[in-house]
Amino acid sequence: MKSNFKSWPVIVVLTLVSLPLLIMFTFQLVDTFTNPIPGSIWPESFTVEHWRFLWEEPELGRSSIWVVTWNTFVFAATTAVAVTTISLTAAYALSRLNFPARRFFLGGLIILHAFPTITLIIAIFLILQFLGLYNSLIGVILVKSALELPFGIWIMKGFYDTVPWEIEMAGVQDGASRFTVWWKLVLPQVQPGLSALLIFSFLSGWSEFVLPLVLAPGNEAQVLSTYLSALILDDTKPDFNLFKSVGMFYAIPVIAIYLIFQKKLMNIYGGGSKG
Amino acid sequence: MRIELKNFTKTFGELTVIDRLNLTVESGEMIALLGPSGCGKSTTLFTICGIHRMNGGSLHFGDRDVSDLPSQKRNVGVVFQNYALYPHMSIRDNIAFPLKVQKEDAATIARKVDEIAELVHIPELLERKPAQLSGGQQQRVALARALVRKPDVLLLDEPLANLDAKLRLEMRSEIRRIQLETGITAILVTHDQIEAMSMCDRIALMKGGKIVQLDKPDEMYANPADQFVAGFLGNPPISFVDASVVGDTFVLGAGEIAVSANLMGRVPSQLQLGVRPEYFGPQFGSGVAGKITFVETQGRENLYDVTLQNGTVIRSIQPSGQSFALGDQVSWGIDTDNVLAFSANGDRI
Numbered sequence: 311m312k313s314n315f316k317s318w319p320v321i322v323v324l325t326l327v328s329l330p331l332l333i334m335f336t337f338q339l340v341d342t343f344t345n346p347i348p349g350s351i352w353p354e355s356f357t358v359e360h361w362r363f364l365w366e367e368p369e370l371g372r373s374s375i376w377v378v379t380w381n382t383f384v385f386a387a388t389t390a391v392a393v394t395t396i397s398l399t400a401a402y403a404l405s406r407l408n409f410p411a412r413r414f415f416l417g418g419l420i421i422l423h424a425f426p427t428i429t430l431i432i433a434i435f436l437i438l439q440f441l442g443l444y445n446s447l448i449g450v451i452l453v454k455s456a457l458e459l460p461f462g463i464w465i466m467k468g469f470y471d472t473v474p475w476e477i478e479m480a481g482v483q484d485g486a487s488r489f490t491v492w493w494k495l496v497l498p499q500v501q502p503g504l505s506a507l508l509i510f511s512f513l514s515g516w517s518e519f520v521l522p523l524v525l526a527p528g529n530e531a532q533v534l535s536t537y538l539s540a541l542i543l544d545d546t547k548p549d550f551n552l553f554k555s556v557g558m559f560y561a562i563p564v565i566a567i568y569l570i571f572q573k574k575l576m577n578i579y580g581g582g583s584k585g
Numbered sequence: 586m587r588i589e590l591k592n593f594t595k596t597f598g599e600l601t602v603i604d605r606l607n608l609t610v611e612s613g614e615m616i617a618l619l620g621p622s623g624c625g626k627s628t629t630l631f632t633i634c635g636i637h638r639m640n641g642g643s644l645h646f647g648d649r650d651v652s653d654l655p656s657q658k659r660n661v662g663v664v665f666q667n668y669a670l671y672p673h674m675s676i677r678d679n680i681a682f683p684l685k686v687q688k689e690d691a692a693t694i695a696r697k698v699d700e701i702a703e704l705v706h707i708p709e710l711l712e713r714k715p716a717q718l719s720g721g722q723q724q725r726v727a728l729a730r731a732l733v734r735k736p737d738v739l740l741l742d743e744p745l746a747n748l749d750a751k752l753r754l755e756m757r758s759e760i761r762r763i764q765l766e767t768g769i770t771a772i773l774v775t776h777d778q779i780e781a782m783s784m785c786d787r788i789a790l791m792k793g794g795k796i797v798q799l800d801k802p803d804e805m806y807a808n809p810a811d812q813f814v815a816g817f818l819g820n821p822p823i824s825f826v827d828a829s830v831v832g833d834t835f836v837l838g839a840g841e842i843a844v845s846a847n848l849m850g851r852v853p854s855q856l857q858l859g860v861r862p863e864y865f866g867p868q869f870g871s872g873v874a875g876k877i878t879f880v881e882t883q884g885r886e887n888l889y890d891v892t893l894q895n896g897t898v899i900r901s902i903q904p905s906g907q908s909f910a911l912g913d914q915v916s917w918g919i920d921t922d923n924v925l926a927f928s929a930n931g932d933r934i
Contacts, residue, residue, distance in 0.1 A: 476669035479636055482656045483663045484683035484730070498673040 386515030401466030594641035662731030838895030870918030
């Protein structure tokens with residue numbers, strides 16, 4: 311591809327800016343497999359002992375990493391599916407149907423999207439406790455989904471808005487019910503938004519920290535972010551290389567998903583246009 | 586199938602867009618709803634197919650009262666201005682969609698799709714996607730999809746507006762051919778008088794939510810009901826000239842012409858004359874003097890604007906190869922038998 315400006319200055323600038331991050335990540339990776347001499351930054355010997363948490367029995371008071379990983383996966387996946395399904399239907403209604411107080415709901419979406427959710431945490435805590443969902447994975451899933459919804463609905467509404475209404479009218483004229491029209495004719499048009507939202511809300515659930523920390527601090531509902539935080543807070547036997555290894559383990563799925571789906575994720579910021 | 590719209594009224598909020606409109610389309614007939622934008626022609630079309638609900642009146646297809654039926658049960662085929670093909674489906678699936686919704690079996694669907702593709706001349710395109718088709722081909726697909734389940738009525742909403750000039754000419758005759766071959770009752774919505782005149786059996790000319798005149802194209806052209814109809818039909822358009830009657834002559838800004846026998850004695854002293862370009866020129870004698878202020882070459886013909894002394898412009902269309910040039914002073918005649926006379930408020934006299 312020929313471009314109207316030289317690409318190497320851009321590459322140099324981008325490399326310089328991302329260099330600190332790259333160095334940090336490199337050393338994190340290196341440190342998880344090596345033992346450095348104290349006081350030196352260069353590694354001395356190769357070892358896999360920092361990854362022993364993957365196969366050894368957990369220490370007393372700690373959950374097994376696999377249980378925690380499973381919890382995290384269930385939390386992220388359920389949240390993603392819930393957010394996506396509800397956004398798909400709610401956004402269609404907001405984009406297409408003329409129902410009472412439509413403008414109010416649209417305005418409410420924007421406000422909720424901009425609202426600092428952390429200020430709600432005490433109220434949510436009380437509600438969950440009242441409902442008996444405190445310290446359970448279901449409770450956190452419900453809260454996380456609800457907080458993620460305004461963003462999801464807003465994004466999906468943008469995608470629906472780009473679908474020409476004539477397509478729906480043509481479907482209705484062809485004899486299809488409104489539901490068939492939505493399912494067979496409209497959904498395929500917003501499919502890029504659907505996949506992007508699904509991945510995005512999965513990642514958002516995967517990296518969620520505050521909600522599980524406050525609303526489900528017990529061992530049964532522990533997720534990787536809270537596991538990691540518990541690890542560093544445990545100052546009786548600080549093990550930074552273990553911390554780094556768990557951190558690496560935690561980040562691997564995110565990196566993998568980004569590498570595989572980066573094109574689909576870009577859709578969300580492209581406002582639904584194909585780029 | 587006969588379509589009968591009786592006392593149809595449509596309001597949007599406080600605004601009455603269409604007030605008690607009556608229209609009957611005979612079985613097998615193709616009729617045009619023609620008019621400037623905002624005249625209610627699309628509203629009428631969308632009411633017939635069920636997208637809009639009626640606020641008053643009734644709609645019958647044959648003997649069947651469909652006034653309150655939802656779109657799905659009306660059996661109407663619609664071709665939209667932007668064709669509204671389903672972009673994720675192949676052409677075959679696009680055309681088959683109405684049949685699949687009716688749960689016909691696969692063999693029947695395949696046979697019907699092949700038949701209709703043959704009719705609209707697209708059998709080689711069936712496996713492509715809509716984005717791989719040209720505008721004219723998409724138009725044919727849209728027609729095929731609208732016709733495949735043998736609807737009672739075919740509705741066309743500005744079907745040619747998105748095509749370039751050459752394709753428009755081609756599709757004009759193609760749509761008419763397909764309509765005649767299937768014998769379907771069709772309604773065409775357009776703002777282009779040439780489309781309406783060339784494709785349809787009758788034209789309903791609309792203005793402000795009312796049908797001003799409903800007639801055969803040539804009849805409407807020769808005998809417009811009022812000044813609006815006269816001005817809307819005809820390309821290049823008719824020229825209107827203020828005139829007064831003195832004895833048995835019309836006195837124009839710069840010249841006079843005889844009052845024709847059919848108007849004699851019926852005209853008020855002040856009126857407007859409508860002169861079509863083909864009835865003004867040297868072949869009709871002389872008497873109306875002016876200066877050629879604009880010449881438009883159209884190949885077979887030339888179009889001249891002749892400005893009279895009082896500033897009125899009369900257009901004339903002449904076979905090309907004549908020696909008139911911009912700026913020439915001319916004195917041409919008007920074919921008095923074909924002059925249209927209108928009263929001050931626009932009514933035909």
